[in-house]
Amino acid sequence: MSDPSPLEKEIRRLIAVGGPMPIARYMSLCLTHPQHGYYVTRDPFGAGGDFTTAPEVSQIFGELLGLWALSVWRMMGEPDAVNLIELGPGRGTMMRDALRAAKVLPKFRQALSVHLVEISPALESLQRHNLGDADVPLTWHRHLIEVPEGPAIILANEYLDALPVHQVVKQADGWHERVIGLNANGDFALGLAPDALPQFDRFMPRKIKEAPVGAIFEWRNDIHAFDIARQVRGGGAALLIDYGHVESDVGETLQSVNEHAFADPLSAPGMADLTAHVDFQIFGQAAASMGAVVQGPVTQAKFLRELGIDARAEALRRGATPEQAANITAAVTRLTEGGRTGMGEMFKVIAICDPKLGALPGFVPA
Ligand SMILES: C[S@@+](CC[C@H](N)C(=O)[O-])C[C@H]1O[C@@H](n2cnc3c(N)ncnc32)[C@H](O)[C@@H]1O
16 A cells, blocks of 8 residues: 555544544645645646646637626626636636637726636646736735625636535434544544534425435535625626536535546545535525525526527637637537536536626526
8 A cells, every 4th residue: 555645644633633524624625735735736627637627628618708707897887997706717728718808898808807716826826827918917816805895707617616515414313414534444434423413404495404314415615605795796797607406405426536537535635636516506595695696507508509609619610720620519519518428518507696787698588
């Protein structure tokens, strides 16, 4: 057996000192530990990395989001200054493509201050490099609450799924936090906190309240939805794209991905990506409780089609070689197709906005 990594040693130490830890704490350490976290130590994107995201599949994705932001800015009454915020910008590809598309309206570009919320110094460096020639003010933050107040448009792709998730398991006396401890061999092992969480399901949807003993439910801290709703309260909108379920449900979705393959979440902490599906119902309810209006979720396929992905692909193909044209078609298929390999149905798009705004592009009822 190979020597444990520094992060594994650190997690063992924390468990030895404080006892078994909630899965959310383990996930947070694995992904964002300041020295050894997965996102802090590497660039995980693309064919040579662990996974590929929509902005890395095609430039059209970021371009359409840039045009979406432009339309929202118009609906906001074209304020002279607007914060364009991206949460978890990865390589910076989506923002680069969005800013290029925004060039169609110089007045919009001039109004922009771009704020990138990125926990990883390594990815921040990559974003600085990739956005180096953007002629708009760029500022980096570790947390959304550090972004100045003011009219805001927020974009986030595959950000929520990377945020720590708790698991609870239904027992006869209520819901118990699932924790990670050490078994007799000294290996990481799942267990349950001894006491039920008081009144855990009091405000939960009926499906969760009525779940059978043994059911697992995953939840995230509402603070993420609260922060986003607060940021758009002064006029503005947030657009979040992620995989997940439209209605809250029981089930375990925590997964570990390494080199485009699934791995055991408890093995090699910090060396693989850990994610869990987004519960859009709970997320939307939390945002709405802060006075924001929720639009969607709709599928990524529907959203991109309404924003004109097919016309944009056709325009790009006109100036392309046959090989490039085939790549454009394949990329659009990947972004919009259903099933297990396509992103079109699995990924959903939700908007959180100021109540003064009407139906946002991509969410207009048929
Ligand atoms: C799955 S990647 C998605 C990257 C990019 N949006 C894309 O679609 O290619 C998640 C991104 O969120 C960042 N991230 C993860 N946890 C974060 C946190 N708690 N606060 C801020 N950024 C975080 C990661 O470093 C990374 O940039």
